[in-house]
Amino acid sequence: xxxxxxxxxxxxxxxxxxxxxxxxxxxxxxxxxxxxxxxxxxxxxxxxxxxxxxxxxxxxxxxxxxxxxxxxxxxxxxxxxxxxxxxxxxxxxxxxxxxxxxxxxxxxxxxxxxxxxxxxxxxxxxxxxxxxxxxxxxxxxxxxxxxxxxxxxxxxxxxxxxxxxxxxxxxxxxxxxxxxxxxxxxxxxxxxxxxxxxxxxxxxxxxxxxxxxxxxxxxxxxxxxxxxxxxxxxxxxxxxxxxxxxxxxxxxxxxxxxxxxxxxxxxxxxxxxxxxxxxxxxxxxxxxxxxxxxxxxxxxxxxxxxxxxxxxxxxxxxx
Amino acid sequence: xxxxxxxxxxxxxxxxxxxxxxxxxxxxxxxxxxxxxxxxxxxxxxxxxxxxxxxxxxxxxxxxxxxxxxxxxxxxxxxxxxxxxxxxxxxxxxxxxxxxxxxxxxxxxxxxxxxxxxxxxxxxxxxxxxxxxxxxxxxxxxxxxxxxxxxxxxxxxxxxxxxxxxxxxxxxxxxxxxxxxxxxxxxxxxxxxxxxxxxxxxxxxxxxxxxxxxxxxxxxxxxxxxxxxxxxxxxxxxxxxxxxxxxxxxxxxxxxxxxxxxxxxxxxxxxxxxxxxxxxxxxxxxxxxxxxxxxxxxxxxxxxxxxxxxxxxxxxxxxxxxxxxxxxxxxxxxxxxxxxxxxxxxxxxxxxxxxxxxxxxxxxxxxxxxxxxxxxxxxxxxxxxxxxxxxxxxxxxxxxxxxxxxxxxxxxxxxxxxxxxxxxxxxxxxxxxxxxxxxxxxxxxxxxxxxxxxxxxxxxxxxxxxxxxxxxxxxxxxxxxxxxxxxxxxxxxxxxxxxxxxxxxxxxxxxxxxxxxxxxxxxxxxxxxxxxxxxxxxxxxxxxxxxxxxx
Numbered sequence: 001x002x003x004x005x006x007x008x009x010x011x012x013x014x015x016x017x018x019x020x021x022x023x024x025x026x027x028x029x030x031x032x033x034x035x036x037x038x039x040x041x042x043x044x045x046x047x048x049x050x051x052x053x054x055x056x057x058x059x060x061x062x063x064x065x066x067x068x069x070x071x072x073x074x075x076x077x078x079x080x081x082x083x084x085x086x087x088x089x090x091x092x093x094x095x096x097x098x099x100x101x102x103x104x105x106x107x108x109x110x111x112x113x114x115x116x117x118x119x120x121x122x123x124x125x126x127x128x129x130x131x132x133x134x135x136x137x138x139x140x141x142x143x144x145x146x147x148x149x150x151x152x153x154x155x156x157x158x159x160x161x162x163x164x165x166x167x168x169x170x171x172x173x174x175x176x177x178x179x180x181x182x183x184x185x186x187x188x189x190x191x192x193x194x195x196x197x198x199x200x201x202x203x204x205x206x207x208x209x210x211x212x213x214x215x216x217x218x219x220x221x222x223x224x225x226x227x228x229x230x231x232x233x234x235x236x237x238x239x240x241x242x243x244x245x246x247x248x249x250x251x252x253x254x255x256x257x258x259x260x261x262x263x264x265x266x267x268x269x270x271x272x273x274x275x276x277x278x279x280x281x282x283x284x285x286x287x288x289x290x291x292x293x294x295x296x297x298x299x300x301x302x303x304x305x306x307x308x309x310x311x312x313x314x315x316x317x318x319x
Numbered sequence: 320x321x322x323x324x325x326x327x328x329x330x331x332x333x334x335x336x337x338x339x340x341x342x343x344x345x346x347x348x349x350x351x352x353x354x355x356x357x358x359x360x361x362x363x364x365x366x367x368x369x370x371x372x373x374x375x376x377x378x379x380x381x382x383x384x385x386x387x388x389x390x391x392x393x394x395x396x397x398x399x400x401x402x403x404x405x406x407x408x409x410x411x412x413x414x415x416x417x418x419x420x421x422x423x424x425x426x427x428x429x430x431x432x433x434x435x436x437x438x439x440x441x442x443x444x445x446x447x448x449x450x451x452x453x454x455x456x457x458x459x460x461x462x463x464x465x466x467x468x469x470x471x472x473x474x475x476x477x478x479x480x481x482x483x484x485x486x487x488x489x490x491x492x493x494x495x496x497x498x499x500x501x502x503x504x505x506x507x508x509x510x511x512x513x514x515x516x517x518x519x520x521x522x523x524x525x526x527x528x529x530x531x532x533x534x535x536x537x538x539x540x541x542x543x544x545x546x547x548x549x550x551x552x553x554x555x556x557x558x559x560x561x562x563x564x565x566x567x568x569x570x571x572x573x574x575x576x577x578x579x580x581x582x583x584x585x586x587x588x589x590x591x592x593x594x595x596x597x598x599x600x601x602x603x604x605x606x607x608x609x610x611x612x613x614x615x616x617x618x619x620x621x622x623x624x625x626x627x628x629x630x631x632x633x634x635x636x637x638x639x640x641x642x643x644x645x646x647x648x649x650x651x652x653x654x655x656x657x658x659x660x661x662x663x664x665x666x667x668x669x670x671x672x673x674x675x676x677x678x679x680x681x682x683x684x685x686x687x688x689x690x691x692x693x694x695x696x697x698x699x700x701x702x703x704x705x706x707x708x709x710x711x712x713x714x715x716x717x718x719x720x721x722x723x724x725x726x727x728x729x730x731x732x733x734x735x736x737x738x739x740x741x742x743x744x745x746x747x748x749x750x751x752x753x754x755x756x757x758x759x760x761x762x763x764x765x766x767x768x769x770x771x772x773x774x775x776x777x778x779x780x781x782x783x784x785x786x787x788x789x790x791x792x793x794x795x796x797x798x799x800x801x802x803x804x805x806x807x808x809x810x811x812x813x814x815x816x817x818x819x820x821x822x823x824x825x826x827x828x829x830x831x832x833x834x835x836x837x838x839x840x841x842x843x844x845x846x847x848x849x850x851x852x853x854x855x856x857x858x859x860x861x862x863x864x865x866x867x868x869x870x
Contacts, residue, residue, distance in 0.1 A: 054763035061772030063680045063786065065600040065607075077752035078621075081744055100738050102633050106621035107744075109666055113620060116670045120793065123597060123679025124774040128793020135670060136801040139663030146633065146659035150652055154641050159634060159738065207775070218772055222759045294805045301656050308652035312645055 003094075006254045010084065010094040016264075017083040017240070021232040022046035024239070024271060029203075031279035046232060050225045058221025061122045071118035072219070072226040078111040079230050079237065086161055088240045089267035091169065092254035096162035101149045104161065104241075105142065108193060111230065112138055118227075119215025126207050130214030133290055137199065137211070140297035141192045147304025148182045148189070151311060152245065155179070161244060169248040176314060181307035183246050188300035190238040192293070195231070197282040199293050202231070209287065236271075243270040328382075331375035334723035335488070339372050339480045342568055345706045346472045346575040350465035353579050353699035360397070361466065364390035368477050377426040380481070384422065387477060388415040388445070391462075391470055398461035410824075411458040418445045422481070430490040435497050438485050439504070446478035448538055449507035452531045453819035456515060459530065460523035460591075464582020465699075467523060468575035471530040476567050479537055486545055487728040498546025501538050506657050508535025511818065513664035514810060517671070517802050520795045522581045522591035525672060526574065529617050532661060533570040536632060537563045539654070543635050548729055552642060557732035559635040560725050561718055566628035568717065569710045573616030573624050576703040580610045583692035583700075584676070588685045593672065593795035598681040598786070602689040607677045609700045612707060618669035619662060622741050622748070624707040627714035630739050633658060660806075667802065675795045682789040712742050 026043035033040025060068060085099040085107075093099075116134050119127035153159050155178075156167035192199045195212040204210055207217070216227050244251065247270060252263030288296060332340075347365050355361040367390055370383030392415060396408040421441030428434040440451070447455035459470050486497060512532030519525045540563030547556035583606055584599065585591045600607035615623030636658065640651030681687035691697075709717055715737045725732050771779060780787040799807075811818070844852070 054759055057764050058767045059770040060767050061774075062769050063598070063772050063774075065598070065678055066604065067600060067678070073752040073755060076755055077748040080751040080755075081747050084747065097738070098740060098743065100630075102630050103621060103739055103744070106619075106626055106630070109618075109662070110620045110622070113618065113666055113670055117674050117678060120670070120674030120678050122772045122774070123787075123792045124772060124777075125791055125793060126775050128674075128679075128798060131670065131674065132793065132798045132801050135663075135667035135798070136805060138666060139660055139802065139806070142663040142666075143656045143659035146655045146662075147652060149633075150637050150640060150655045153637050159637070217775075221767065222763045225763075226755060226759070290801070291804065304656065305649070305652055308640070309645075309649060312648045 002255050005257060006092055006094045009090050009092075009254045009260070013088050013090065013093060014084050017088060017233070017236055018080070020271075021083075021236040022050060022229065024236050024275060025232040027272070027275045028235075028279050031276055032282055035279055035283045046228075050229060053220075053225035053228070054222045056221045058219075058223050061218050063122045064218070065121065067117070068121050069223065071114045071121065072223045072230075075111045075114035075118070076226050076230045076233075078107045078114070079233050082107045082111075082237050083233055086237055086241045087165060087244050087251070089263035090252040090254050090260060091162055091166050091248075093162065096160060099161040100159045101152065101161060101164075102146075102159065105145050105149065108234075108237075109138065109142065111234075112193075115212070115215055115227070118219065122218045124218065126210070126214045126217055130211050133211045134215065136290075137192050137293055137297070140294050140301065141189045144185050144297055144300035144304055145189045147301055147308070148186045151178060151182045151304065151307050154308075154311065161241065165244045165248045165251065168245065169251055176311075178307035178311040178314065179246070181303045181310065183242075185300040185303040185307070186242060186246075188297060188303075190242060192297060194235045194238055196235075196278065198285050198288045198296070201287045204287070209290075211290075239271050239274045240267070243267070243274065328379045329375035330370075330373045330379065332373060334721075334727050335480070335484065336372045338564065338568075338721055338724045339476060340369070342476055342571040343368060343372070343473050345703055346469055346571060349575055349579060349699035349702050350469050352702065353465045353468075353582070353696050354463060355465040358394075360390050360393045361469075364394060364466075364469070364474075366390075368473055371477050372480060380484075381419075381423055381426060384445075384477070384481065385415075385419055387474060388419065391466070391474060394462045394466045394470075395458050398463065398466075407454075407458045407461040410454045411461075414444055414451070414454040414458075417451075418442070418478075426485065430492065432494055432497075435486065435490055435494070436500075438482065439497075439500060442478045442481040443504060443538075446475045446482070446538075447508070447531050447534050448504045449511050449531070449535065450504075450819045450823055452508055452511065452534075453817050453824050455531055456519070456524050456527040456817075459527035460521065464523070464578050464585065467527075467582070468578035471527065471578060472571045472575040475530060475534050476571055479534070479541070479567065483541060483728065486541070487548070493545060493549040495546055495549040498542045498544070498549060501542030501545060502654070503542075505535040505538030505540075505542055506654055508532065508538065509661045510535075510657055510810075513661035513668065514802075514806060515817065516668040517664050518799050518807055518811075520593050522584060522593055522596075522672065522676065523578065525593075525668060526577050526581060526617075529665065529668065530570075530574060532665060533566065533574070535661075536629070536658075537566045537570070539563075539658075540566060540628075540632050540635060543639050544729070547639065547642075550642075553729055553731045554733050554735070555635065555638050555642060556729045557725055558631060558638060558735060560728060560732070561721075561735075562628050562631035562635050564721050564724060565631060565710075565714060565718060566625075568721070569616060569624045569628050569707075572703050572706045572710060573613045576609060576700050576707070577613040577617065579696060579700050579703070580606055580613065580692075583696045584689075586696075587689040587692060588683070590683070590685070593675045595683045596676040596681075596686045597679045597683075597789070597792065598677070598686060599689055600677040602687075603677075603691050605697055606692045606700070607673075609697070609704055610677060611673055612704055614669040614673050616707065616711075617672075618666040620666070620669075621739075622711060622745050624710040627710070627717075627737065627739060627741070629658075629662065631737070634738075664802070664806075671795060671798050675793070675798060679792055680786040680789070682792060682794075687786060712745060714739070714741065 116131040119131035156164040200211040250266035252259035367387030374380035425437035444451040515528035543559035616625040619625040619629040
C-alpha cells in the first residue's frame with residue numbers, strides 16, 4: 001500500500017513539476033513587469049511561446065555536426081531526472097533513495113555541459129563566449145554548492161534531499177547562524193545556475209552580455225523549445241530544492257494521503273513566495289559585469305566555510 | 320620481506336596486486352593492438368610494471384620499478400616530439416633518478432616515519448604528485464600515443480601501488496600525519512592539475528595535466544583512508560579506499576582511451592593543438608564518440624565512468640569533516656571546496672576539448688580533410704570503451720569485486736553499499752528523453768531544413784574559405800581566457816608558470832649551474848692555489864684537532 005502511494009505521489013509530483021515549470025517562468029515575468037509599472041504578458045505566455053516554437057520547422061546550421069540535435073535532449077533529460085528526485089510537496093517519493101545531493105549537483109552539471117557543447121556546436125563567436133562564461137561560473141558555483149552540501153549533510157546526518165528535509169521537518173532544529181549562511185550561499189548558486197539577474201539576464205537581448213541565451217542563438221524550432229522548457233524546469237527545481245531543504249513547513253508524507261492537499265497548497269505558496277522574492281530582487285539590482293560574478297560566488301564559497309566553522313563551534317558549545 | 324641476492328626472487332599475488340594487474344591488462348592490450356606490439360622496449364616496460372606488482376620482496380619490487388623507469392625513459396627518448404628536443408627525456412631521467420634515490424633507502428630502512436617520508440617523495444615523484452609533478456605534463460605527451468596511454472594509465476598507478484603497499488601493509492605502525500601529508504599533496508595536485516588542463520592548448524598535454532589531477536584525487540582518497548586507519552575508523556577508511564581504488568580503475572580505462580584518440584587525431588591532422596583542430600566529429604565520427612565517452616569520464620559526469628569515484632570521495636571528505644577536530648573540520652570543508660573547484664575546472668576542460676576540437680568548424684585544411692582513424696586504433700579504443708561500461712553503469716558490482724583488496728588493506732573494513740545507482744538513473748533519463756522526442760514528434764512540426772548558420776551575423780564566407788574564417792571561431796585559448804584571468808593569474812602569475820617549476824626545478828637548475836662553475840674553477844686551479852687548498856685544509860684539521868683535545 002505504501003509502495004503504491006509512493007509511486008502515485010511520485011507520478012503526481014513529476015506531472016506537476018513538468019506541467020507548472022513554464023507557468024512559473026510566466027509568473028516571475030509577470031510580477032517583474034508589474035513591479036516595473038508595465039502590464040506584462042499573460043502568465044501563460046511561456047506555454048504559447050513553446051507551442052509556437054514546436055510548430056516551426058527548425059533550421060539546422062550547415063556547419064553543425066550530427067550531435068546538434070542530441071544536446072537538447074541530454075540537457076533536458078538530466079534536468080528532468082533531477083525534477084523527479086527533488087521532493088516538492090511530499091517526502092518519501094519513490095526516488096528518495098537516489099536523491100543524493102552530490103548526484104543532483106552532478107546531473108545539473110551534466111545538463112550544463114550539454115548546453116555548453118550546444119553553444120560550441122556551430123563554432124560561432126557568441127556561442128563560444130557564452131560557453132566560456134558558463135564554464136567560469138560553473139567552476140565557482142560547484143565549489144560553493146559542495147560547501148553547502150557538506151554543511152547540510154553534517155547537520156542532518158543524511159546525504160539525500162529527502163533525508164535532510166525529513167530531518168529539518170521533524171527534527172528539533174532551531175534557527176542557526178550556519179544555516180543562514182548556507183541559505184545565502186545556496187541562493188547565490190541558484191541565481192547562477194538558473195541564469196537570473198545579477199549573473200545573467202534571461203530577458204536580455206544584447207549578445208555581448210548574454211550567457212545562457214548566447215549559447216542557444218543557433219537553435220530554433222522544437223530544439224529551442226526544449227532548451228527553453230529546460231530552463232523553466234531548472235528554476236522550478238531550484239525553488240523546490242530550497243523550499244524543501246530550508247522551509248520544509250507543512251510538507252506531507254507520501255503514506256499519509258490526507259496530508260497531500262495541505263502539502264500541495266504549502267508548496268504552491270512557497271513557489272509563489274519565491275517568485276515574488278526573485279522578481280523583487282531582479283528589479284532592485286542590475287546585472288553584474290562577467291568578471292564580478294566569480295567574486296559574487298567567491299563570497300558564497302566563503303560563506304560556506306564560515307557556516308562550517310560556526311557549525312563546529314555551535315556543536316562544541318551545545319554538546 | 321627485504322630479499323637478498325642468493326635467495327632468489329620472491330613473487331606472489333594477493334588481492335591488491337591482482338586488482339592492479341586487472342587495471343593494467345586492458346590498457347596494455349589496447350596499446351598493443353593500437354601500435355606498440357612489435358616494440359621490445361614497450362614489452363620491457365610492461366614487464367617492469369608487472370614485476371613491480373608481483374614482487375613479494377623489496378629487491379624484486381625495486382628491480383621491477385627501475386626496469387619500468389628505464390624502459391619508459393627509452394620510450395620517451397624515442398618519442399615523436401621534434402627529434403632534437405631531448406629535454407622531456409632528460410627531465411624524465413632526472414625525476415626517475417631522484418625517485419630511485421628516495422625509494423631504495425625507503426624500502427630497506429626500518430619501518431617508520433623517515434621511511435614513509437622517503438617513500439612518499441620517491442613514489443610520489445613517480446606518480447606526479449604535487450609539488451613534484453612538473454615533469455609529467457612534459458614527459459607523458461612526448462612518446463607515441465600508446466606509450467603515453469600506458470604511462471598515464473598504468474605507470475603512475477604502479478607508483479601509487481607502491482605507496483599503498485608500503486603505507487598500509489608493510490609499515491604496520493601508521494602515524495596520522497602520513498595521511499595528512501598524502502592529502503595535502505593530493506589536494507595541491509588536484510588544483511594545479513585541473514587548472515593546467517584548462518589552460519593548456521596541446522591535446523596530449525591537456526590529458527597529461529588531467530592525469531596530475533586524477534592522481535591527486537586518488538591520493539586524497541588514500542590519504543583520508545590512511546589517516547582514518549591510523550585513528551581506527553574502519554568505516555571511513557573503507558569508503559575512502561573505495562573511492563581511491565575505483566578512481567584508479569576508472570582513470571586506468573578512460574585516460575588511455577583519450578590518449579589513443581589523441582594519437583589518432585595527430586595521425587589524421589598532423590597536429591594536436593586544439594587551436595588547429597575543429598569539426599573532427601564530421602570526419603571522424605566514431606573516434607569522436609569514443610572521445611566523448613572518455614571526456615565524460617575525465618569530467619566525472621554522472622553516468623560516465625568517473626562519477627562513482629568522485630561521489631565516494633566527496634562522501635569520504637564529508638564524513639571525515641564530521642569526525643575530526645576543528646582544524647580537520649575547517650580543512651575538510653576547504654578540501655570539499657577545492658574538489659568542487661577542480662570538478663568545475665575538469666568539466667570545463669573536457670567541454671573545451673570536445674567543443675573546440677571535435678565540434679564547430681575546422682580551423683585548418685588538415686582538420687577539414689581528417690579521415691576516420693585506423694581500424695586497429697578504433698578496436699583498441701573500443702576495448703577500453705567496453706571496460707568503461709561496468710564502471711559507468713554498475714559501479715556497485717565493481718566495488719564488490721574489489722572488496723578483497725580493501726579487506727587486505729583495512730582488515731576490519733565494513734563494506735557500505737553504494738548510494739548512487741546509475742543504471743536506474745540512466746533508464747529514467749532514456750525514458751524521459753524518449754518521451755520528449757516522441758512528444759515533440761506527435762505535437763510538433765515534422766521535418767527540418769538545413770540553412771546557413773547565423774554565425775553572429777557574418778555574411779556567407781568567400782569561396783576560398785569553405786568553412787568560414789577560422790579567426791571568427793572561439794579558440795581554445797580564448798575559451799580558457801576567463802578562467803586564466805580569474806584563477807590563472809592569481810595562482811600561477813601573469814605568465815602562467817607552474818609553481819612546481821618555479822619553486823623546485825628552476826632553483827635546482829640554478830644550483831646545478833653554480834656547482835658546475837665551482838667544480839670547473841677547482842679543476843682549473845693553478846698549482847699555487849692547489850697547494851694553498853692543501854695547506855688551508857691542514858691548518859683547519861690541526862686547529863680542529865687541537866681545539867678538540869683542549870675541550
